[in-house]
Amino acid sequence: MFYVLFYLGMAVSQTLAGLLRDLSGDPAMPLLFAAALMAFTVPAVALFWRIEARPARDASEV
Amino acid sequence: MSQRWAMLLVIFFTRTSLGFQFQSIAALTPFLVAAFDLSWAQVGLLMGLFMLPGVVFALPGGLLGQRFGSLRIVIAGLGLMIVGGMVGSYAGGFGSAVLGRTLAGIGGVLVNIMLARMVAEWFRGRELQTALGLMLAAWPFGMALALMMLGPLALLASWRVAEYATVVAAGLALGIMALIYQEPPGAGGGEAARPRLNVPARVWALAVSAGIGWALLNASIIVVASFAPSFLMSRGASVSEAGLITGAALWISIVSVPLGGLVADRVNRPRLLIVAGCLVAAVAMIAIACAPMPAVWMVVTGILLGLPPSIMMALLPRAVPA
Numbered sequence: 001m002f003y004v005l006f007y008l009g010m011a012v013s014q015t016l017a018g019l020l021r022d023l024s025g026d027p028a029m030p031l032l033f034a035a036a037l038m039a040f041t042v043p044a045v046a047l048f049w050r051i052e053a054r055p056a057r058d059a060s061e062v
Numbered sequence: 063m064s065q066r067w068a069m070l071l072v073i074f075f076t077r078t079s080l081g082f083q084f085q086s087i088a089a090l091t092p093f094l095v096a097a098f099d100l101s102w103a104q105v106g107l108l109m110g111l112f113m114l115p116g117v118v119f120a121l122p123g124g125l126l127g128q129r130f131g132s133l134r135i136v137i138a139g140l141g142l143m144i145v146g147g148m149v150g151s152y153a154g155g156f157g158s159a160v161l162g163r164t165l166a167g168i169g170g171v172l173v174n175i176m177l178a179r180m181v182a183e184w185f186r187g188r189e190l191q192t193a194l195g196l197m198l199a200a201w202p203f204g205m206a207l208a209l210m211m212l213g214p215l216a217l218l219a220s221w222r223v224a225e226y227a228t229v230v231a232a233g234l235a236l237g238i239m240a241l242i243y244q245e246p247p248g249a250g251g252g253e254a255a256r257p258r259l260n261v262p263a264r265v266w267a268l269a270v271s272a273g274i275g276w277a278l279l280n281a282s283i284i285v286v287a288s289f290a291p292s293f294l295m296s297r298g299a300s301v302s303e304a305g306l307i308t309g310a311a312l313w314i315s316i317v318s319v320p321l322g323g324l325v326a327d328r329v330n331r332p333r334l335l336i337v338a339g340c341l342v343a344a345v346a347m348i349a350i351a352c353a354p355m356p357a358v359w360m361v362v363t364g365i366l367l368g369l370p371p372s373i374m375m376a377l378l379p380r381a382v383p384a
Contacts, residue, residue: 001266001269001270001273002269002272002273002276002378003116003120003175003273004116004117004120004121004273005270005273005274005276005277006116006120006273006276006277006280007113007114007115007116007117007120007171008114008116008117008277009274009277009278009280009281010110010113010116010277010280010281010284011110011111011112011113011114011116011117012110012281013110013281013282013284013285014106014107014109014110014281014284014285014288015103015106015107015109015110016106017102017106017285017288017289018101018102018103018104018105018106018107018109018289019102019103019106021102021103021289022101022102022103027289027292027293027296027297028293028351028352029351030285030288030289030293031285031286031289031290031293031347031348031350031351032347032348032351033285034281034282034283034285034286034289034347035282035344035345035347035348035351036344037278037279037281037282037285038278038279038282038340038341038343038344038347039340039341039344040278041275041278041279041282041336041340041370041374042336042337042340042341044271044274044275044278045271045272045275045336045337045340045374045377047271047274047275048268048271048272048275048377048381049333051264051267051268051271052268052381054264
């Protein structure tokens with residue numbers, strides 16, 4: 001599942017970046033899109049940390 | 063040189079040919095747009111098609127390696143890369159370019175999965191992290207080579223000749239693999255293992271969230287590597303200069319990623335480093351697009367990209383020990 005998501009992200013992101021350049025007509029738009037993807041990495045990792053912490057919290061409540 | 067390091071050299075060369083073929087579309091974008099009158103979305107699709115087969119082949123690819131042995135699958139994959147590259151270099155339009163890119167992508171994904179397996183087989187228990195780190199560096203190394211070489215080659219000859227260079231690289235990798243590579247004792251063949259689907263829900267959730275984070279991080283890097291050359295050209299750089307600047311940033315990242323791992327081990331604040339590393343890298347990417355001197359910001363981005371990858375790669379194995 002980890003690698004399926006990795007390959008999907010790599011494939012779709014480049015098509016989307018090209019589409020955004022078509023729609024905006026701005027050569028800088030794919031780079032701004034890349035910056036947004038990089039920033040969105042943080043909430044995805046925060047979700048991972050939240051799931052990771054869950055059993056510890058459950059155990060402490062018992 | 064011991065046999066396993068010689069095998070790692072063969073694996074490194076093969077993975078370099080993968081990165082080289084993957085990045086050929088980004089390196090040749092202005093020529094392809096002119097030849098086929100492509101939209102940028104079509105250019106992006108051609109770039110991404112090399113990775114798309116991974117969605118289907120990520121799981122069965124590993125099982126095929128277990129059933130038939132890594133070497134056979136790598137040779138078959140390189141064969142597909144050669145055929146796909148040839149179809150691409152002789153393409154008469156967008157449709158045949160898509161076909162060539164898809165064939166090359168299926169081959170590339172199979173090779174990519176098997177190379178990691180080969181490294182794990184040769185270095186099991188000894189220097190595995192170092193060997194995997196070197197193998198991972200081969201991909202951006204090949205991408206940078208493509209950016210630096212293929213544009214000038216297309217100017218000298220034609221984009222078809224430049225695309226054919228990726229076929230030659232895959233052919234060389236196939237020859238070296240077939241003649242030199244040896245499976246380690248006891249590897250390959252045998253019954254194919256069944257995939258374990260009875261994994262606890264928590265592990266699935268961890269894998270999905272880590273996979274999304276890893277995909278976003280890598281997608282961000284790959285979009286910069288793929289679209290920075292055409293952006294730099296829009297700011298006045300020549301094809302060769304744009305390829306050189308983007309390639310140099312990629313080579314810097316080859317050094318900065320292991321250094322980032324070193325910093326992470328010393329500082330031991332993984333959460334802070336991931337958050338700060340991603341946000342600072344995002345700001346640097348905005349600076350490439352909006353600030354003066356984009357070439358300088360490309361180099362800065364190459365340096366800053368070093369921090370998050372090694373920490374993020376370790377998230378899932380640490381949370382879910384084998």
